[in-house]
Amino acid sequence: MEAFINDSLNLTLYGPNKITSNLIKKGFSINTIKKSLDIIPFETWSIRCSKIVDKKLKSLKNGSNRAIIGKLRVDLINNGYDDVYFSEILNNIHVDDTKSMEKEYEIIKTSYGKKDR
Numbered sequence: 824m825e826a827f828i829n830d831s832l833n834l835t836l837y838g839p840n841k842i843t844s845n846l847i848k849k850g851f852s853i854n855t856i857k858k859s860l861d862i863i864p865f866e867t868w869s870i871r872c873s874k875i876v877d878k879k880l881k882s883l884k885n886g887s888n889r890a891i892i893g894k895l896r897v898d899l900i901n902n903g904y905d906d907v908y909f910s911e912i913l914n915n916i917h918v919d920d921t922k923s924m925e926k927e928y929e930i931i932k933t934s935y936g937k938k939d940r
Contacts, residue, residue, distance in 0.1 A: 824851050828859055836875050838868060841903025865908070872899055872909040876916070888918045 824846060831842045839860050846856045876895055883891050892913050899909045 838903030
């Protein structure tokens, strides 16, 4: 079990919930898993969340600030993290969404402009 946890920490960006889920599937008890994961410091999980956010932000260029933060939140939860690890990171993100808002405005403007004629 310790080897699996170390491999997950070194080779993946899985969070504690995903690691726990994978270990339960392998037949380990939840109590022994929790004891092993409790040794890992909170900062380690936060740093891993930061890496995921940085990586994902590079690919999420279009969309509003709210939509991008929503996508990041879903991605972090799917990777096995709880809000306590990433809420502060997401609160400090601000994406300049003026271009996407202008683009959306132009689309709406042209679609309604055609209906008036």
